[in-house]
Amino acid sequence: xxxxxxxxxxxxxxxxxxxxxxxxxxxxxxxxxxxxxxxxxxxxxxxxxxxxxxxxxxxxxxxxxxxxxxxxxxxxxxxxxxxxxxxxxxxxxxxxxxxxxxxxxxxxxxxxxxxxxxxxxxxxxxxxxxxxxxxxxxxxxxxxxxxxxxxxxxxxxxxxxxxxxxxxxxxxxxxxxxxxxxxxxxxxxxxxxxxxxxxxxxxxxxxxxxxxxxxxxxxxxxxxxxxxxxxxxxxxxxxxxxxxxxxxxxxxxxxxxxxxxxxxxxxxxxxxxxxxxxxxxxxxxxxxxxxxxxxxxxx
Amino acid sequence: xxxxxxxxxxxxxxxxxxxxxxxxxxxxxxxxxxxxxxxxxxxxxxxxxxxxxxxxxxxxxxxxxxxxxxxxxxxxxxxxxxxxxxxxxxxxxxxxxxxxxxxxxxxxxxxxxxxxxxxxxxxxxxxxxxxxxxxxxxxxxxxxxxxxxxxxxxxxxxxxxxxxxxxxxxxxxxxxxxxxxxxxxxxxxxxxxxxxxxxxxxxxxxxxxxxxxxxxxxxxxxxxxxxxxxxxxxxxxxxx
Ligand SMILES: Nc1ncnc2c1ncn2[C@@H]1O[C@H](COP(=O)(O)OP(=O)(O)OP(=O)(O)O)[C@@H](O)[C@H]1O
Ligand SMILES: [Mg+2]
Numbered sequence: 110x111x112x113x114x115x116x117x118x119x120x121x122x123x124x125x126x127x128x129x130x131x132x133x134x135x136x137x138x139x140x141x142x143x144x145x146x147x148x149x150x151x152x153x154x155x156x157x158x159x160x161x162x163x164x165x166x167x168x169x170x171x172x173x174x175x176x177x178x179x180x181x182x183x184x185x186x187x188x189x190x191x192x193x194x195x196x197x198x199x200x201x202x203x204x205x206x207x208x209x210x211x212x213x214x215x216x217x218x219x220x221x222x223x224x225x226x227x228x229x230x231x232x233x234x235x236x237x238x239x240x241x242x243x244x245x246x247x248x249x250x251x252x253x254x255x256x257x258x259x260x261x262x263x264x265x266x267x268x269x270x271x272x273x274x275x276x277x278x279x280x281x282x283x284x285x286x287x288x289x290x291x292x293x294x295x296x297x298x299x300x301x302x303x304x305x306x307x308x309x310x311x312x313x314x315x316x317x318x319x320x321x322x323x324x325x326x327x328x329x330x331x332x333x334x335x336x337x338x339x340x341x342x343x344x345x346x347x348x349x350x351x352x353x354x355x356x357x358x359x360x361x362x363x364x365x366x367x368x369x370x371x372x373x374x375x376x377x378x379x380x381x382x383x384x385x386x387x388x389x390x391x392x393x394x395x396x397x398x399x400x401x402x403x404x405x406x407x408x
Numbered sequence: 409x410x411x412x413x414x415x416x417x418x419x420x421x422x423x424x425x426x427x428x429x430x431x432x433x434x435x436x437x438x439x440x441x442x443x444x445x446x447x448x449x450x451x452x453x454x455x456x457x458x459x460x461x462x463x464x465x466x467x468x469x470x471x472x473x474x475x476x477x478x479x480x481x482x483x484x485x486x487x488x489x490x491x492x493x494x495x496x497x498x499x500x501x502x503x504x505x506x507x508x509x510x511x512x513x514x515x516x517x518x519x520x521x522x523x524x525x526x527x528x529x530x531x532x533x534x535x536x537x538x539x540x541x542x543x544x545x546x547x548x549x550x551x552x553x554x555x556x557x558x559x560x561x562x563x564x565x566x567x568x569x570x571x572x573x574x575x576x577x578x579x580x581x582x583x584x585x586x587x588x589x590x591x592x593x594x595x596x597x598x599x600x601x602x603x604x605x606x607x608x609x610x611x612x613x614x615x616x617x618x619x620x621x622x623x624x625x626x627x628x629x630x631x632x633x634x635x636x637x638x639x640x641x642x643x644x645x646x647x648x
Binding site for chain 2: 280281283284286287290291293294295296297298299300301302
């Protein structure tokens with residue numbers, strides 16, 4: 110029983126990372142019916158840029174926790190720029206020409222380019238990301254939990270909450286919701302829907318980059334850290350709903366827990382299996398129409 | 409105010425409009441009538457930038473807006489209440505109205521008094537007043553139509569395009585919609601009205617145009633059109 114509780118708690122923080130990446134898929138899919146298959150690479154780049162920034166700041170004899178906090182705005186800004194680059198290079202043309210699949214190949218290709226770039230800059234080896242919080246686990250009842258795992262959960266939820274508040278309260282957020290619901294009608298409101306799509310790509314990469322620097326201290330950081338995460342989060346996004354809602358975080362947590370259970374009761378070697386099986390199920394149950402136009406849209 | 413000359417447009421390679429000329433003077437109500445498929449909706453879509461014209465020109469308040477994207481045309485002062493209403497179903501009535509005023513709220517157009525205009529809309533459409541926080545998707549068809557018109561008015565438009573505001577409504581609501589249009593006319597709102605109820609539209613309009621297969625075949629004052637035997641036969645459901 111105690112072990113089960115422990116496995117669930119450990120699974121949740123991993124699941125929040127899936128949730129954050131899937132949330133990014135959702136942000137762009139709702140506005141443009143496209144998404145960035147290089148989300149995992151956006152996470153990886155965020156983590157590596159974060160690592161370099163943190164190491165630089167520590168080199169200026171700034172304490173690690175403070176260095177970590179100072180690094181956050183840098184990484185978020187980087188995520189913004191990276192998302193815009195993906196949209197401009199990989200997606201914009203496909204949307205303009207109404208291409209059904211051009212963006213799929215383009216974002217996969219960009220992801221590979223980003224990975225190669227990262228290998229050349231940071232090398233192929235996994236690197237250690239200095240943890241801003243103590244690595245001694247807290248003990249709550251029967252459960253041990255890393256402070257960084259709590260930070261992962263709170264950080265990703267804070268991001269999702271911030272986006273939700275923005276969408277509900279600000280006129281610009283409402284413009285994003287309007288664009289998601291009916292792009293032509295949003296244009297008639299004077300909303301520049303192309304800009305909204307670019308913005309959603311920026312926000313999507315921001316959420317991946319944030320997930321990257323949150324997960325980096327508890328895992329290994331390197332050019333290859335993102336690919337599998339991105340795939341599994343894709344399955345989560347399909348299950349949790351690509352159009353909207355916070356279902357992706359629930360889906361992410363379920364997958365995270367399923368993985369720690371598998372890792373413990375079967376073998377850590379099989380840890381990635383549930384997510385990839387989920388992906389296969391998703392693809393076979395919804396082979397077509399995965400990216401179908403939304404049903405609610407009336408013309 | 410709105411002036412269209414020799415407009416050609418369509419979808420892809422299919423041409424729908426073949427050289428349209430149209431004038432909507434300031435403060436007037438102009439109606440565009442025509443059979444199903446004549447190109448009325450297409451005309452309004454080109455005017456508001458939802459589709460780009462193949463050739464020809466469109467001027468709004470003296471500015472050449474030909475080929476502009478729809479958000480820019482809206483910011484310039486053209487409001488379009490589209491066919492099928494197209495309200496944002498997951499947003500509240502108030503949020504839909506605020507989005508109608510998006511260019512004003514974001515500095516792309518003179519702000520004026522947004523709150524006063526919201527109150528004006530609720531006075532003009534009391535049914536919306538009772539449902540301010542209700543999601544637009546849960547409104548009845550008639551209420552959605554009111555909302556689509558009110559949302560367009562929130563722009564403080566120079567020209568308001570209305571595409572079949574009476575479509576799919578019960579007779580009593582159709583009357584209500586026409587009464588509202590008459591009230592807007594009294595308020596000197598410049599309007600281009602597309603209607604299936606040609607008789608009712610010509611009753612309240614100043615000027616009328618008849619569109620057939622993408623060409624204007626008859627135009628003139630609304631009263632002339634009402635008396636025109638051809639128009640009566642084809643659109644007013646009577647031959648005498
Ligand atoms: N999205 C589209 N793609 C291709 N052709 C279209 C599209 N929309 C309309 N058409 C065609 O353009 C022509 C004009 O259509 P339009 O909708 O402008 O007519 P309308 O006068 O508004 O008719 P109605 O009274 O039925 O609303 C029709 O032949 C129609 O089939
Ligand atoms: Mg029509």
